[in-house]
Amino acid sequence: MWRTLFFAAVASARLLTVPSTPFESTNGVVSLSSITCIVVDSQYADTTDTKGQTLIPPTLQEFADTFAGDLQSSFGQTVSVVTGTSSTAGSIFLTLDTSTAYLDAAGRPTSEGYSLSITPSGITVAGASPLGAWWGTRTILQAAVLGNGSMSTGTSTDAPGWGTRGVMLDDGRHYYPPEFIVEICSYLSFFKQNTFHLHLSDNLLSAYLNNSEYMLKLYAAFRLDSDDEAVAGLNKRKNESYTRSVFDDMQHKCAQRGVTILPEIETPGHALVITQWKPELALTTDYTMLNISYPGTIPAVKTIWKTFLPWFYSKTVSIGADEYDSKLADDYNYFVNEMDKFIQEESGYTKKIRIWGTFPPKDNYTNISTDVSIQHWEFFEDNPYFDYIMNDYYVLNSDDAFYIVGKYSASYPQMLNATRIFHGNPATGGPYAPNIFDTNNATNNPPRENPYVLGHIAAQWNDYGPNATVYLEAYYAWRDLLPAIAATQWGAPLSQDEYTSVFDRLHAAIPGQNLDRKIPSIRSTILEYNFADLKDGKVPDQSGNGYDATTDCSVDTSNPPAALVLDGACALRTPLLSKGREYALAFSVKPSAVALDTSLSQPPTLFAGSDSSLLAGGTANVTLFASGNLYMLNYSFPVGEWTQARLVGRGNRTFLEVYEPGGGKDNLFTAYEFLTVIGVLSQSFVWREMAIEAPVARMGGAGEGGGFVGAVRGLLLSEQP
Numbered sequence: 001m002w003r004t005l006f007f008a009a010v011a012s013a014r015l016l017t018v019p020s021t022p023f024e025s026t027n028g029v030v031s032l033s034s035i036t037c038i039v040v041d042s043q044y045a046d047t048t049d050t051k052g053q054t055l056i057p058p059t060l061q062e063f064a065d066t067f068a069g070d071l072q073s074s075f076g077q078t079v080s081v082v083t084g085t086s087s088t089a090g091s092i093f094l095t096l097d098t099s100t101a102y103l104d105a106a107g108r109p110t111s112e113g114y115s116l117s118i119t120p121s122g123i124t125v126a127g128a129s130p131l132g133a134w135w136g137t138r139t140i141l142q143a144a145v146l147g148n149g150s151m152s153t154g155t156s157t158d159a160p161g162w163g164t165r166g167v168m169l170d171d172g173r174h175y176y177p178p179e180f181i182v183e184i185c186s187y188l189s190f191f192k193q194n195t196f197h198l199h200l201s202d203n204l205l206s207a208y209l210n211n212s213e214y215m216l217k218l219y220a221a222f223r224l225d226s227d228d229e230a231v232a233g234l235n236k237r238k239n240e241s242y243t244r245s246v247f248d249d250m251q252h253k254c255a256q257r258g259v260t261i262l263p264e265i266e267t268p269g270h271a272l273v274i275t276q277w278k279p280e281l282a283l284t285t286d287y288t289m290l291n292i293s294y295p296g297t298i299p300a301v302k303t304i305w306k307t308f309l310p311w312f313y314s315k316t317v318s319i320g321a322d323e324y325d326s327k328l329a330d331d332y333n334y335f336v337n338e339m340d341k342f343i344q345e346e347s348g349y350t351k352k353i354r355i356w357g358t359f360p361p362k363d364n365y366t367n368i369s370t371d372v373s374i375q376h377w378e379f380f381e382d383n384p385y386f387d388y389i390m391n392d393y394y395v396l397n398s399d400d401a402f403y404i405v406g407k408y409s410a411s412y413p414q415m416l417n418a419t420r421i422f423h424g425n426p427a428t429g430g431p432y433a434p435n436i437f438d439t440n441n442a443t444n445n446p447p448r449e450n451p452y453v454l455g456h457i458a459a460q461w462n463d464y465g466p467n468a469t470v471y472l473e474a475y476y477a478w479r480d481l482l483p484a485i486a487a488t489q490w491g492a493p494l495s496q497d498e499y500t501s502v503f504d505r506l507h508a509a510i511p512g513q514n515l516d517r518k519i520p521s522i523r524s525t526i527l528e529y530n531f532a533d534l535k536d537g538k539v540p541d542q543s544g545n546g547y548d549a550t551t552d553c554s555v556d557t558s559n560p561p562a563a564l565v566l567d568g569a570c571a572l573r574t575p576l577l578s579k580g581r582e583y584a585l586a587f588s589v590k591p592s593a594v595a596l597d598t599s600l601s602q603p604p605t606l607f608a609g610s611d612s613s614l615l616a617g618g619t620a621n622v623t624l625f626a627s628g629n630l631y632m633l634n635y636s637f638p639v640g641e642w643t644q645a646r647l648v649g650r651g652n653r654t655f656l657e658v659y660e661p662g663g664g665k666d667n668l669f670t671a672y673e674f675l676t677v678i679g680v681l682s683q684s685f686v687w688r689e690m691a692i693e694a695p696v697a698r699m700g701g702a703g704e705g706g707g708f709v710g711a712v713r714g715l716l717l718s719e720q721p
Contacts, residue, residue, distance in 0.1 A: 020494050030119070037090070057131065064094050066134075087124050096127055106450065116136050125140070138190060146506070166489075168460065184196065202266055216279065281300055340372050354373045357377060396455060396457060398458070416481035424436060427442035472693065521719065531713070566699070566710055568709045576609075589642070
């Protein structure tokens, strides 16, 4: 069926890749298994793309090396990477094409275009730049996946319609670890998105209170951590921030896949983290806003940027400038122009600034420099076409038609909107595009070829802060439909039926990430341990998958079935880390009667993994620790008694199910759900479900709350339908 769909798409002069790819078939077929090497054109091996968005563009050789790893990851196919002057039989030849006019939607040359030639003897990818060639390799991977390892012979010439394509993540109100950021970059790259906008500073939303003590304690964060004395005290959350070396590594790893991290430091609004650092900089009418007229304010902001600007490798940086007091528009104008001048000069004119659309260019706003690009987000703030574009401002489309707010919002959804993606053009009823700012009124949208439309960024916010979600819930909010947005951002959308027909297959092959936290298994049982089989510190896996564990714990066989004895220090260690959604982790547990150390930050660790830990022991309530937060049940395992239990991830909800005769479903199991309560002062507090991955790396051992003391019988991890 898949080959039929794929080659039917070829017959219609395009491939059903995401984005779709223009393609002229020559009616032959070539197997990817016939490819033995990648040949990098020696003339261009060290060439980089100087016209893209990053100051650290990879060479053609570096892109080739990453591509070779992807072939291994997605197909299990090992290929060599060599340099040469031409294609050879059984090779993928990567080169540059300096003669073809690769044009964007406005008819301008783009360095992201490429040509593809697939013949029975080999494949040639010729990019307008190394980045263009990289996008061609994404087409090869997707075509091979959908062709079950085979590709139609033929040719393609392809280029994106817009230069900025990607997402924004609110990293200010909810920290995300660098590994997660890099995995998201891999996800974006596979679908030819090139920008990951990180909102690096912000505070919880709250109705303003004339209470400096309260406001100066409200959650606010600045995610960059420097030892420079000039910014000492700005970062109060060093364990949830990025050092220069870490941020540098993130940017390089994302750039290796064609994705530029675009940083944002938010001022003069949403700046509570700065006024907590220097309270004298705050407006007395709203502590989340900087008093621009105060003599020390702009110098303080310039100090921050002087410190961190050298960290950033994107040619555009965002100063935020969102939702400031409209009565102070003159101050705002002066601030934006000062920061524009400062950042350009400080960077040696290698970087420009972007601001969120707050005050449209009319009345007293017309003196904002047109060097400053605008990120539109809502029509109650501006009309991007008539206010900005018609006044020669470049505009990035982040209209809130595609806003997501993590876990809860009275205004915005928690998932992307399929109808707006596939039918968001109000003029035709067809798919969305970056030039469509208004999905209801076509007169508010410039023509597709308008040169002032920079592209599109889909934003995800964390208005309710760090305890509302765990890291991977941000991914799941985008997972199923973000590639469809990527197709519209490129300018080559698919119909909803076409997209549905290919998504699962493509998703399963995305290299460089395991955001679903999948574990390969030959059947629904992933691992199964019977501790009676312990020998020489090894516990065989009975599932057939070979996930044998090791342990330095002893086994009690006096009262079968055998139990592993956890003494607070010893541990069982598996070769796994974490299991994503739809799982059941089943075990029987008997905690010992030990005194809990109340000085510790959390209960003892029973299970630990890369994304979460299950905490229990003594009289402590069973608790999941994930993404820096504790989620506690009103339940504890009975001390000195055996309890049959299972941790269950079911969709976007997580439960502890406990065997309790006389209670629960069918008198078997009672389910306790892990929930979070979210809200800020003056707003409703609401309870919401949590989707937490199973911790399967270790049982027992030491943790922040100490090690679990007791015994465990059996351990079984399985997929749940």
